[in-house]
Amino acid sequence: MKILYLSDFNCPYSYIGLNRIKNVCLELDLDVKWEMRAFELEPDADNFKAVDRFAIKNGLSIKDALKEAEEIEKIAQDEGLNINYKDLTINSSKDAHRLVKYVQDKYPEISQKLVFKIFEANFNKNENISNHDVLLSLSASCGLDEKEISEFLESDSLKIEVFLDMDEAISNGITAIPYYFLEHDNERLTVPGVFEKESFKIAFEDLISGEIRNKTFV
Template sequence: MKITFWSDFNCPNSYIGLNRLKKAIDETNVDVKWEMKPFELYPTLFDTATGSIITQNVIKYGLTPEIAGQKVDETEKIALKDGIQMNYHDIKLTSSRNAHRLVKYVQNRHGEVGIEVVFRIYEANFIENKIIADINVLVEIASDLGLDENEIRSMLEGDSYDFEVQIDEEDAIVMGVESIPLYFLDTSQEQLIIPGAFEKEDFRIAIKDLMNGEITSKSYI
């Protein structure tokens, strides 16, 4: 199975959804090739921290600070139920462009750790509250997964894969992608599109039905 998903490293629902989907895949013992596609929620952010997540969500979504804070609390509680010790309140919100460039590079050159680097960036951002725009942080993540530090640093210090990230984001606009996460599950005969962070059991049932050829009578959109 090929799973292509549009997500962003600043999107907590993308982290929660991918965690649930990965657990569902593990339980069904399906062999999967993963590909992450970029969808930057805050494309104008810089590489240095620019205020709290509550302030950013007040600006971006027009919420009051109180409601924005409540939503952050709710997200942390949902993540905790799934075993993720998320510290969303203290996230160092920065550009996710470098992180997406790293993922594109790893998926193309070192696919065997492609999904692992995605999870490690999410953990660095939402659990460890590191600055994921920082090249040193990304190099450390990649080297911890066994990749060559000099190779990764050289790539990140240039503009490699910036164009590829931009193309993917333009493709999302053409396709009408308006929110994330969004998952495309492909087998040799069927395709299933799942918008949003399903519960793990719902993901598992959808995967089972897709593999058994029983998905055509159901809708998950």
């Protein structure tokens, strides 16, 4: 099975949704090829307070935005993800996306480990994922060579590819993330958004069995 997904490291629902799908794949013992595509929510972010940004984007007061942030934290905690969204400072995710693209191409067997490490660093530990030292440390923890990764990050390699991912998504009518494409035996199931884990599991089972042809999963 192949799972292609549009996501961003500054999107808590991208983290929650991917964790649910990962757990379903583990429960069903699926052999999965993963591919992350970039969809930057805050391409120009530089030390933005997440709660302030959430309030502005959704027309909320800071008090109400804090309540929403706490609700998101509760949802994540129920999934075993101890995120701290209300204290998060948002920074650009561009280099993190570049790094994942590089690793997916050269070391695909550890790309998902790195993806989760970056999500954890951002949401659980509130580290600056635009900082190359942070990305180097995460890469090293996955067994990657620091010199190789440092040279890559200092280059401009794959910057245009990150932009093109989002441009392609928008041109295909995708304006919100996360967004998933599940592929199995020449069948493709599109999942636009975060669903409950049990709904994801049913979708996977129906796709594998061929029953998905007779259903609409929305």
